[in-house]
Amino acid sequence: MELTGAEILWECLLREGVEVVFGYPGGAILPTYDAMNFYPVRHVLVRHEQGAVHAADGYARASGRVGVAMATSGPGATNMVTGIATAMMDSSPIVCITGQVPTAAIGSDAFQETDVTGITLPITKHNYLVTDVRELAQVVKEAFYIARSGRPGPVLIDLPKDVQIARTEFVYPEGPVELPGYRPRTVIPPEDLERAVELINSARRPIILAGHGVLMSGAMRELREFAERGRIPVAQTLLGLGNFPASHPLCLGMMGMHGEAFVNQAIQEADLLLAFGMRFDDRVTGNVKTYAPKARKIHVDIDPSELNKNVKVDVGIVGDLKAVLQELLPHVEPIDRSAWLEQIDEWRDDTRRRDILNWDGGGKLWGAHVIHDIWRATEGNAIVVTDVGQHQMWEAQYYRHEQPFTLITSGGLGTMGFALPAGIGAKLARPDAEVWVIAGDGGFQMTQAELATAVQERVPIRIAIINNAYLGMVRQWQEFFYEKRYAATPLVNPDFCKLAAAYDIPAFRVTRREEVIPIVEKARQVDGPVLIDFVVEKEDIVYPMVPAGADLHAMIRRPVSEHGQKEVTP
């Protein structure tokens, strides 16, 4: 049967199992939008194309499926750039479809023309400019395959208007995709495994560094078995949170710049690092020259280019983590490592003494307390989508994730404005789940227009603004490293409750600790989106902190005496 390019696109999207598309129409993508009327796909109209990509990203991370975003040519496509780069850095599988001026006009600086495949070349896993409608079905199939396989990532398809209109016989390419230059590697060299086993079984102070790769590989159970069998503690990257239950006795929590001090101490003292699906980001290592100086290093990653990129390792294994762990598991000897675990507990006690949770807050509202109370009220069962900054780190420290895929955040790119649209995407992917969007007052305003999307599409997300009237994390750096010269960080904000009211979104303002849980409970009962403005202490600090590029053990700690802490069990 002869179909138009636009129809072929929808036919192919349906065959990929696409149910939701996040997008924004415009001239060059109009034929595709027109054809959409005849296909059973839910279109979510965002208010800015960046929001469409973040929403597709949130959808992908919450569901494990490929998210789809759509926009027109020129400004529509360029507005997607931040979202695409965000997905690239965090290896999130999305497919972006952009309209393009007709092929005959390409290169002529036509109205709303931009070289989007050129612009997105370094921030996509792959991209396509389709100039012949007969190639379209194959391209769409390849795009989804590339996006979700191997190390996942964003793929963009640029579709000129005439290609959307042109007709051709629609023949869906059945069978597996075969690309001569794309073969996600699956063979694990046995000698690497042997060497790894040797190091693991001879280590006295090993530590697992569990990253996002655990989640993407679906290796949660293998990770747990591995840790339990070898009695090996597990530290997590920001994007790895949820890959190992926070309440597990071997779970240490987040490592790195704002990881708890005892976690970083353990890394610095370890004699073996087992890096599973993580990439030794600079936020994780601090100064690489002094990073884990006593440790041998085993690195398992699906992307060979990550091995020996930032940290030189003793054994590098390229492969799907789940498969590698399954190979390693039978050889992991149950070794008594209680001395090591006791040592870590000793360091952990020191961290506990300094914990802000041991302090009643002195009648003020603190960001960390708000997160802790949201965690308590939701019993740790919510999907939390965070923005970037202080609240993001407090969330990572104080919302204890028991389940995988329950934290969605922009880790690699650190994109402010991510949370609200990504939260909308996450909720649409997991309508059964309770989804909390936690954002700072700064980042929230970058994409707050998406409140309208939540209303129009009836997406019942819970929005918590941790409002300190500052760009808090930048202010913190200014406090530590620029002698409190607060250049361009104080914010004069709108009344967020009134803003919500303008969208017909119920809103609450919380200024005291004792109000947090009752209001959170109230918000959970609201049918539809709801917003809470938490007015928190303005000049709060995320402790501990490794200054950028400093040694991992050179942390700025919260002084024990700062709040005159008492030993109080929260």
Added chain:
Amino acid sequence: MKHILVARVENKPGVLNRVASLFRRRGFNIDSLTVGETEVPEISRMTIVVDTSRTDATRVVHNLYKLVNVIEVEDITERPSVVRDLVLLKVKADARTRPEIIQLTEVFRGKVVDVAPDSLILELTGEEEKIRSFIEVMRPFGILEMVRTGIVAMTRGSSPNGHVPLRGNGAVV
């Protein structure tokens, strides 16, 4: 040290751009990059010379593999190979110097490909070292213009595998 990488890539629009963009973005230092067609029309071949004092060749290989259009990458530095570069030199020449230039070119097994009243165009193919010394020999006559293709390379023998690597860079003139 110089490493020679041979990449077989899909012959599609924009592939050279993808490779160049990768090198730029990752800050890889490349001495030369040549691209041309192969025995298979759908496949182009790139020869990339990496200065490993500044860039780790393994990282270049791994990152090239991440490009969907790159089919195969091989570091042939340690393999017996034929390595060639081609230079065209336009050299100042008059009746007095012309015989000497032609004679020197013959010593290098080069060719005179154009003769004008006040200049010659010389063509020489060979390894980098040979070309460099040829250029040095011609410099005193006055080099008016120069162009080089950059290195192309091919491993010796009929099978791409099974060779015993030679010492050094494995290249034979």
